Amino acid sequence: MLRLTARTRTTRIALAVVSASALALTAAACGGGGSDDGDKKSSAPTTASSASGGGDALQLPDLHGQKLEVAAVWTGPEQKNFQKVLDEFDKRTGAKTTFVPTGDSQSTFLGTKIQGGAPPDVAFLAQNGVLHQFADKGWLKPLGPEAQAQLSKNFSTGWQQLGAWKGKQYGVYAKVSNKSMIWYNTAAFSNAGATEPKTWADFLKTAETVFESGTPPVSVGGADGWTLTDWFENIYLSQAGPAKYDQLAAHKIKWTDPSVKDALTTLGQLFGNKDLLAGGPKGALGTDFPKSVVQTFTGNPPAAAMVYEADFVSAFISANTKAKVGTDAKEFPFPAVGTGKAPVVSGGDVGVALKDGPGAQALLTFIASTDAAKIWAQGGGYLSPNKSLDLAAYPDDVQRNIAKSLIAAGDDFRFDMSDQAPAAFGGTKGEGEWKDLQDFLVKPSDVAGAQAKLEADAAKAYGS
Numbered sequence: 001m002l003r004l005t006a007r008t009r010t011t012r013i014a015l016a017v018v019s020a021s022a023l024a025l026t027a028a029a030c031g032g033g034g035s036d037d038g039d040k041k042s043s044a045p046t047t048a049s050s051a052s053g054g055g056d057a058l059q060l061p062d063l064h065g066q067k068l069e070v071a072a073v074w075t076g077p078e079q080k081n082f083q084k085v086l087d088e089f090d091k092r093t094g095a096k097t098t099f100v101p102t103g104d105s106q107s108t109f110l111g112t113k114i115q116g117g118a119p120p121d122v123a124f125l126a127q128n129g130v131l132h133q134f135a136d137k138g139w140l141k142p143l144g145p146e147a148q149a150q151l152s153k154n155f156s157t158g159w160q161q162l163g164a165w166k167g168k169q170y171g172v173y174a175k176v177s178n179k180s181m182i183w184y185n186t187a188a189f190s191n192a193g194a195t196e197p198k199t200w201a202d203f204l205k206t207a208e209t210v211f212e213s214g215t216p217p218v219s220v221g222g223a224d225g226w227t228l229t230d231w232f233e234n235i236y237l238s239q240a241g242p243a244k245y246d247q248l249a250a251h252k253i254k255w256t257d258p259s260v261k262d263a264l265t266t267l268g269q270l271f272g273n274k275d276l277l278a279g280g281p282k283g284a285l286g287t288d289f290p291k292s293v294v295q296t297f298t299g300n301p302p303a304a305a306m307v308y309e310a311d312f313v314s315a316f317i318s319a320n321t322k323a324k325v326g327t328d329a330k331e332f333p334f335p336a337v338g339t340g341k342a343p344v345v346s347g348g349d350v351g352v353a354l355k356d357g358p359g360a361q362a363l364l365t366f367i368a369s370t371d372a373a374k375i376w377a378q379g380g381g382y383l384s385p386n387k388s389l390d391l392a393a394y395p396d397d398v399q400r401n402i403a404k405s406l407i408a409a410g411d412d413f414r415f416d417m418s419d420q421a422p423a424a425f426g427g428t429k430g431e432g433e434w435k436d437l438q439d440f441l442v443k444p445s446d447v448a449g450a451q452a453k454l455e456a457d458a459a460k461a462y463g464s
Contacts, residue, residue, distance in 0.1 A: 020148065072099070081381060089173065089362075089366050104224070119139070142169060154369070170350075174368065184296075188305035200337040204270070216278040233333045239263055240262070260454070292309075345417075
C-alpha cells in the first residue's frame with residue numbers, strides 16, 4: 001500500500017484506496033478564495049465560497065482572536081505548501097495558526113507536549129500506529145459533526161476507516177503518498193542507453209548498465225532510517241505476498257521468519273554492491289533524504305541516476321533543482337520481485353484534534369474539504385485521497401496520473417508496515433527498525449544478525 005511518510009514523507013503508481021477490509025488485514029474544491037468576513041465577531045458560521053464535494057458552501061466558524069497550533073513532520077517545500085492551506089484557513093475564519101515541526105521522533109515530541117499540558121490543537125500523525133496509541137491513552141478528540149460530514153462526502157469508506165479506532169472516528173487522511181516509485185534522471189538513462197525496468201532482476205541489470213556509463217546508479221538516503229523501511233517493505237510485499245505482509249505488520253510472525261531472510265537477502269543484492277550505490281553503503285548512510293533526491297537531479301554527470309521514494313519526491317525536485325518533473329525527472333513503479341506482483345505500498349499523514357474546542361474541529365473540517373485539497377495539490381508534491389478533488393488541480397501530468405491511479409485503484413495495496421508498528425519499533429530515530437536497517441545497510445552480509453536484532457526490538461515494542 002502506499003505512507004510519508006519525513007515520511008509522509010511517506011506514493012506509488014497504483015496507489016490505493018484503503019478499504020475497511022484491507023485495514024482489518026493490515027492493522028488487526030473546486031475554487032478557494034472564500035472571503036473573510038473580517039468585521040464579524042459573533043460565533044455564527046461564516047460561509048466560504050466554493051464548497052467541497054457536493055456543491056453546498058463550506059461553512060466555517062468565526063474564530064477571530066483564537067490562536068491554533070498545528071504540528072506535523074513536514075519541512076522544506078512540504079511545509080511551505082501546507083502553509084498555504086493554513087493561510088487560507090486563517091483568511092476565512094480570522095484564526096491565527098502557527099506551524100510547529102515535530103521532527104521524525106513524532107510520538108516522543110507530541111507525547112511530551114501532551115503530558116506537559118501544552119499539546120498542539122491539531123497534529124498530523126505520520127504513523128497509523130501512533131493514532132491507535134494516542135487514542136488508547138485518551139489523547140485524541142473524536143471528529144465533530146461538521147468534519148465528519150466533509151469526511152463522509154469526500155473520502156471512501158476505507159480512508160475513513162483508516163482514521164478510525166475502536167468504533168470512533170478520530171482522523172482525516174488528508175495527505176497520502178505512493179511509496180512504490182523509483183525516480184530517474186532521464187539524461188543519465190539516455191547516456192547509458194538504459195530503459196525502465198519492470199522486475200527486480202532487470203532493475204539490477206539497469207543499475208549495472210548505468211554504472212558502466214560512468215554514473216553511480218542509485219542514491220539511497222540512509223541517514224533517514226525510514227527510507228530503508230520503505231525499501232524493505234516494497235521488496236517484502238512483492239516477494240512474500242500480502243498475507244505474509246499482514247502477519248509481519250501485526251507481529252504475528254517473527255522477524256526471524258524465512259520470508260524476512262529472503263527479503264533482506266534480496267535487498268542485500270543492492271546494498272551489498274558498492275558499485276550500485278552512490279558513495280557506497282557508508283556514503284548512503286551519511287546521505288539524508290533531501291540530499292538523496294537533490295544529488296540525483298543536479299550536476300553533469302549527476303551523483304546518481306536513480307532515487308527511490310514516494311510521490312513527494314517531485315516537490316523536492318522542483319524546489320531544490322532545475323530539473324523539470326516529467327521531462328528531466330521521470331518515475332517508474334517499484335519493480336516486481338521474483339514471481340510476485342509489483343508492490344503497492346502506501347502511507348499518509350492523518351490530521352487529529354488534541355484539544356477540545358471549535359478551532360481544532362474547524363481546521364479538520366477545512367482539511368477534509370475539497371477547498372483545502374485543491375490549494376494543497378496546486379503546490380505539487382502532494383497526493384490526496386479526496387475523491388471529489390478535480391484532477392486538474394495537480395500541477396503536472398505525472399502527479400495527475402498518480403492521483404488518478406489513487407482514486408481508481410482497488411485493494412491491491414498495503415499500508416506502510418513501519419507506520420503500523422509501535423513508534424518505538426517503527427518510528428523513532430536511532431532506534432528499532434530504523435537503526436537495525438541502517439546497520440544492515442553497512443553490513444548487508446549479516447542477514448541473520450539483522451533478523452535477530454529486528455525481532456528483539458519488535459518483541460520489546462509489541463510486548464510479544
